Amino acid sequence: MKSFRLVGFTSLVLAALVLGACAQPAPTAAPTAIPPEPSSEEPAAATAVPMEEVTLKIGFTASQTGSLNVESTRQNNGLSLWMEQVNSAGGIQVGENTMVTFESVFYDDESNKDRVQELYTRLATEDNVDFMISPYSSGLADASAVIAEQYGKIMITTGAASDATYQKGYTLVYQAYTPASRYLTGAVDNLASLDPAVKKIAFVHENDKFSTDVVTAAKVYAEGLGYEVVLFEGYDTGTTDFGPFINNITAAAPEAIMGGGHFQDGTTFARQLSEKGVSAKYIALLVAPPEPTFSELGDAALGIVGPSQWEPLAEYTAESADAAGLEYYGISGSDFTDAYTAAYGEEPSYHAAGGYAAGLILQWALDTADSTDVEALKAALDSMDVLTFFGHSKFDTSPENHGLQIGHSMVYIQWQTAADGLAKQVIWPPEGATAEALYPVR
């Protein structure tokens, strides 16, 4: 299979080079999505069973409007890039003579949970999609997962880190992201390694499912390590004035601040922390810091740490897979970054990578199961233990947490001064670090 892919890939590259002279550049083809050529040892006429082309529908909603628009658009871009690459490479061969290509069916969920359930039901009953990808955010993904399970559709959730979705007995829902319970625990470890003398942490978080899950788990973890949580407060989604919280933070005098929520509130919070001159040695916020546009905050972004599901700097390669005793699957991180940048004119954030990874997980399952049957795909996903450019993927198969991601882990970035403004650096875990942490921040 691998040699077929290699031959196919080489032919495709050659074809692309020839076509490239007279056509617009196309995204890089996924090396695993190549139709095998007939073996030269067998008479072509005897074995040339015509390939049957099957187009499978992937259904999802995207938040084209509403508060989750930024992250969701990038996730959707990543998924679209994957689909374009697979389709332009001819599809995925399943069985002896079936080539599977994909088409997407999606609607705008307006960042609204009620719309999600309505639209996923429509995707299942009227559009008859074959697979589902979750919308962005834990709350929306949780609302969609129940529909996928009810209608017997395999769903890959991405952009959704909450643990609770996988504790509801679902059997067909698989998580691409590191779960919320491990989102900020690395930041606590990072802080402990930077300054063992620091003992006081304030948690200020958005009052939504994902952020609450993250900080609740991080609080328990921090207290277990002997930290004193001097403030634990939530704010409503859509909050723009953080003045009251910042005054409470100042009164509590923490040495480290952790929390946040999503992009919009995270950027506002970071900006107002800086404007108000809050002094904290370490600040880690969810979701917003890894976004490339976070640096538009200028000085307010300097030193802010953010957990990221993936970074272009992260090095997951075939060699690191060999070293870890894992199979490496799909394109390399640099190929993904180049293709995404060429297609969308910006560096991919982890949301974009997550969108692509969801497609890649589905592709691996089809490739491995060699079938489009739901039970065969489920068995393949249950056995998945693979490294991709996005990191390690392995799912919990226990009835209590079925589908929960247990292989993937976070990296922690920090905005630091660079020659041309600010640049992201990976500061944790130590084996992936690209720079020393800037500490204390303020």
Added chain:
Amino acid sequence: MLETILASSVDGLLLGFVYGLAAMGLALIWGVMNVINLAHGPIIALGMFGVYYAFTGLGLHPYLALPIVALLGLAFGVVIYGVAVHRVLNAPHLSTLLATFAVNMIIIGIATAAFTTTPRNVDFSLGSVSVGRVTLLWSRVAAALATVVVTGLLYLFLYRTRPGKHIRAVTDNRAAAELMGIASYRTLALSFGLGTMLAAVAGGLIATLFPVNILSGGGYELKSFVISVLGGLGNPLGALIGGLILGMLEGIIPVFMPPTWVPVLEFGLFVVILLVRPTGLLGSRR
């Protein structure tokens, strides 16, 4: 604790000026023509985008962009009045509510397509000064001062100019004003334009404080209703005072209880004022 209360009160009070300015627009329109402008929120948001694009696209200082935003807001209001409001002005209240709600939906629809709902940030700061635990953001002080200036100019206009006096005459008795030769159509259109101008300027000032998107005006529209009822519907000065009270409450409540209680108490106050003193604290102008 006292320092925290003081810091939060100052923050809230300064923000309250901007709330008051936004509410003045709503109150003025109601006061003159008994129309509740449900397109108030999106017009605030358009004011935000006006300052954002003047700053990022034209490189204009945000405060220098405000007069441009004000003029555009005025012109836009006159157009809305002519197209959607004038024909239903004498119809039951439901008709004007529906007309302005339709304008609201049209603006949101077009602006969402044009700008998306991506948050925009006017990357601008005037710095801050700290006295003890109170940190004063100069951008909030500037917004409060701008509100005072705009309010002063509005009152000068209403009391010292001929069109302003026409507006007051039409407010008091439209039929009598028409008999005296005042063109009520033009006066009403100007009043609506002034109301939207105030909303747009308030939006422009908010953009200097917080990241904004096209849906951001909705929250300020709701606050404007509470403030207008608190200060006295139809009374622009009452709206400003109502804004200051609401800003203070928003600052102080989170010191004592979780901030999720802020809207509960705000709207609780709204209901109480309607029940106990429906004319508002300063009394309605009508």
